[in-house]
Amino acid sequence: MSEIRIEHAKKVYSGDNVVIPDLSLTVKDGSLFTLLGPSGCGKTTLLRMIAGFNSIEGGSFYFGDTKINDTDPSKRNIGMVFQNYAIFPHMTVRDNVAFGLKQRKVPKDEIKERTDKYLQLMQISQFADRKPDQLSGGQQQRVALARALVINPDVLLMDEPLSNLDAKLRLEMRQVIRDIQHRVGITTVYVTHDQEEAMAISDRIAVMNHGVIQQVGVPRELYHRPRNEFVATFIGKTNMCNAKLVHIDGVATLVLGEVRLPMSQLNSCTDQDVRVSIRPEEFIKSGEGPFEATVLDSVYLGSTTDYFMKTSFSDRIQVTVESTFEENVRPGETVRLDVNVAKINVLSADGQRNLMEGVA
Amino acid sequence: MQAKRRFDMWTAVTLVIFVLYLLFLVYPIVTVLGRALFVDGKLSLDNFAGFFNNPYYSQTLANSFAVSGMATILALLVGSIMGYLFALFEFRGKTALQILIVIASMSPPFVGAYSWILLLGRNGAITNFMTSILGLPGVEIYGFGGIVLVFTLELFPLVFMYVSGALKNVDSSVLEAAASMGCTGAKRFFQILLPLMMPTVVGAALLVFMRAFADFGTPMLIGEGYRTFPVTIYQEFVSELGGNDGFAAALSIIAIVIALLVFLAQQIVANKFSFTMNSLHPIEPTPVHSWKKVLLYIFVYGVVCIAILPQCYLVYTSFLNTSGMIFVPGYSLKSYTQAFTRMGSAILNTLRIPLIGLAIVLIVGTTLSYVAIRHRNALTRLTDTLGMLPYIIPGTVLGIAFITAFNTGVGGTGFLAITGTVAIMAISFALRRLPYTVRSSEATLRQIPPTIEEAAESLGSSKLNTFLKITVPMMASGIVSGAILTWITMISELSTSVLLYTTRTRTVTVAIYTEVIRGNYGIAAALSTILMVFTVISLLLFMRVSHSKDITMS
Incomplete structure (x- = not known):
């Protein structure tokens, strides 16, 4: 050995x-x-x-x-x-x-x-x-x-x-x-x-x-x-989208389309263009979610269902949700989404560096 | 980088083989080239000019092209049709016919020639029957027609074996797809099957042409006034009066150059047709009916009968009673008694010299193919190419080169003055057969993933141990079946041995030839039968070992 x-x-x-x-x-x-x-x-x-x-x-x-x-x-x-x-x-x-x-x-x-x-x-x-x-x-x-x-x-x-x-x-x-x-x-x-x-x-x-x-x-x-x-795209599935990191009242905020997500962990970063990685399962379908999304297509996989949606920050994102018996969202319908902010990864604009490195 | 710098066992082995090739291939050919180019110690093209300016000589080259070309076309035609019929249709006695076809191809061509003379010659059995009993005019078997007939019958089996192999790789779904689009019968043959067989046919064409072009015994016996190139080379070299070995050397060089050109031309053509096929569902033969069935049987059985007829007639004549050199009425074993008493040593030689040659082929062929595939570098590649060279050197030329080079030893020093020994015969046999063995061993090796050897190494096995315990056993079945084919070709070898033999090293094939020349047909027939028995036993052994009913050539 x-x-x-x-x-x-x-x-x-x-x-x-x-x-x-x-x-x-x-x-x-x-x-x-x-x-x-x-x-x-x-x-x-x-x-x-x-x-x-x-x-x-x-x-x-x-x-x-x-x-x-x-x-x-x-x-x-x-x-x-x-x-x-x-x-x-x-x-x-x-x-x-x-x-x-x-x-x-x-x-x-x-x-x-x-x-x-x-x-x-x-x-x-x-x-x-x-x-x-x-x-x-x-x-x-x-x-x-x-x-x-x-x-x-x-x-x-x-x-x-x-x-x-x-x-x-x-x-x-x-x-x-x-x-x-x-x-x-x-x-x-x-x-x-x-x-x-x-x-x-x-x-x-x-x-x-x-x-x-x-x-x-x-x-x-x-x-x-x-x-x-x-690494983000090779390991597992993820949605990569362009976004902006700005400071509002001293708090780092991610501007994703028309939605602003406060990310105080990134307070020490300067304002810049960024790439954002959000895994499909980190989106949550929720009536009060900040994002509006239009369903393009869906794939039923048994325990989960994959939805492909159009949002204001991306033409096509993948959203994975637990399948339920009644649920049946048809293409063309509009839903509202929330996101698990803690699990979002914010990368530099060239995709070479994770800005959240060392951050829990 | 470190690995390359290391001088390992395989580099040493390659070097040894390389030096052997330098000594027994490059050196003799260079010697012949020297003889051809230097007249009275001066560089001169006189020998070559003498050939091309004298129609008596240059005509023989044209003759050779004519007979070889014609024989190639006919052999391709007969062989391809036979292969097609065997693959697509069902009929009785297929296995037996296949074995007979192979046997027909495995005897030395000149034996076929002399047998046809016995049948259709001036005093031949069939000729006598037709002229005296039927009152028909005799057939002219000598000259161009006779040579082409013998070559065609001798060589179509090669084409047949190649084409059969290729058709095995055609997936039946390809034919079904063609049929579903309305393409059947002859149309399907020309538009689908023939193009699929083309690479094989082109490959076989080269082999057939080379064999016909280099064969010396057949035109010598049946050619009479129709002189071909190898006959001229032989006669110029051995002729006692005014024999000019510089001139013979020049002819040898011309022969090599022509063979090389043909080889290169074939490579270019072959590249155009090259593709790979993989068959999941080989073609299943289907039954035929009515008049087609009759035609099929007549053609297939007819061809095989004609091909095997000379052999059968030889066996028959070997049991005829003889008195002196003449056949007399009645049957006896006299020819055999004489064959054994007078040619016993030849029979022994036919066993021992090819065995030594075979040992050389196995050792050199296996190791050379191994280094060429597994340890590719400049040296192994060069050695591999050298090893292919004898493929294009006619046997007669190799014989001349060996005598010229080793008569007085290397460079006249007396070192390796091996002319007239068993060694020179065995080495020449080995050299001529090595290209085939190396190619087929390389094909076998490509099938073995290198990771198997790496696995052995990772388990602590040394390079030599891995080669002997892992690689060679995995190649074994290929090596053994290749060895038997090598053996068969060696025992029927004539063109080189007829130049190199002495009374001590005479083989059965040489003995048959000399007895035929002397008109001693009884003994010749007996010896031919003995040779045939050797061949058939070896073939049966081959089929046992390779678990197959057919012989694929490579």
Whole structure:
């Protein structure tokens, strides 16, 4: 077990294609750390640099106090789980799991004992003597996980391990991974593009875009206090609109269309144009709400209903409300909305900075 | 960056293979080029001028183009139609016919040529039957017609196998969609199926043309006055009187250049037709009725019968009684007894030399394809390209190059003076077959995700261990079936071995050739039958290993 420390990592492909310019981060010992971002953001590249399959063009990588930049992947003592499982198709499940132990010249009876333990832990003992092609995707992923963990690696690296599974299995395996990671207490780096999966599984998440970390934090922080517009829109759904921040009688006030919302937390900010992020569920339908909105369309989703509305500050906003049996607002009707001011995020006009940073 | 700077095992392996190619491919060809370009120690184009200015020689090039072109067109026609009929229609005996077609293609072409002479030649069985009993005029099998006939029958199976493979990738919904828009029958064949088969047909055309262009045995036996280019090269090189190896070298260079041009032209054409297909529902053969059924059976069975006829007739003649070199009435095993007593060593050679060649092909082919796919860099790419070179070098030319280069050792030093040894035969066999093996191994490797090897590495496995325990076993089925095909082509090889053999290293194929030239038809027939038995056993083994009834070529 060890902490992973990355200092000023740099990745350049074929001459001048800089994928990761300068990236630093620390993964705490025993935690599950997720690299989250859209495809092409460099998250898998970074993971493969940690694993040793990608060359490192600059910076230092540490496991604990050991610098591993020049260590061969086979000597880094990592466990890795791949998107396509990478199960050895010509070996039985047991041989797959035992492979790493054999490379380490572990005595025969100990191999059997440790292999059995992990086969049991992953609930795949009954398939031990089968070939992988007779297993389902979920079962194969359990084999991959057992194979990676049985060698007692210092760190566990997982590259989109759930993306090849169907929706239901994905939820199940998500829980399996979370449980086993807790039980073994292994430092884990997990790569995914699925923000919901990241929220559900992670201790901490780094949101990446264009090879740059946009924000690192616990899931709650990322959702409620996104550092910039990219994080706000990438994590969950949100409405981004233009607004003005002015001071009225010394009190910072958000001017959203014709509505003024006092935001005393921002008193220290100067008057400026701002971008406002309001999540769909923070709008409340209320007879006395300050906003007037015209319903354009609605989508019934069971527990909630999504409304698309036109307001004075935006041509189209999304509003999510709890579904009720009687309610049926038709397109063209006008409703009044209130908003949960405490959960509004106010960003600088360029979307690069959250003005509410450090504000509860 | 760090990884690149490291001098790892694979760089070393690539370097070794690269040096081997320099030694056994580049050096011989450069030597031949030197012979061709230097007359009396001076740089001169006299050898080339001598060829193009003398119609006696330059005509042979035109002849070669004529027979190869004609044979290619006919083979494409017959092969494509057969492939189409096999894919779209149901009829009896399909599997047996497929096996017969493959067997027909797996024997050395000159064996077919000599068998046709026995059937349709001046004193041939069918000729005698037609002239003496039916009173019809005889057929002229020698010359242009004969060569084209033999080439076509020998090479259409290749086209058939390629086209069958391509049609397997056509989704039946494509045909159904065409039919739903009113496009059926011949119209559908020309507007939908033919364009879909085009990339394959173009690829097969190249292979067929190259084989026909480079074949030496067939025109030698059946050509008579109709001289083709490879025959000229061979004769110029081996002729005892006034044999001019500088001139033969110049001819060799011309042959390579032509093959290269044809290859490049094919690549350009192939690019135009290139697309990918994926079939979820392969075409299901449908039954046919009435007169169409009759025509179908006549055509399909007719073609296969004609293709297999020479082989059958050889087997038959091998059991005829002989006296000296002449067939006499009655049946006996005399030819076999003579074959084993006089050519026993040749039979042994046909087993051991290709086995050594096969070992080289497997080791070099597997590692070369591995570094070319998994460790792409300038060196591996260059080595990979070098490995493809023998694809365009006619066998006769390679034979000449080897003798020229290694007769007195490398650079005349006596080092590697391997002419006349088993080694030179095995190496030349391996070189000629490597392009096919490397290509098919590379295709197999592309199917294996690299993450599987990374998984092994992440579990602490070294590079060599990963290659031997993970990669090779996963490639195994492809390697084994490829090895059997390699083996079959090696045991029937003639154009190179006919130049490189000595009495100690003579193979069955060479023995058949020399016996045919001597007029010893009984022994030749017996040896051909033995060779055919080897081939059929190997083919059955191939089908067992690859779990398939058909052989797809790559």
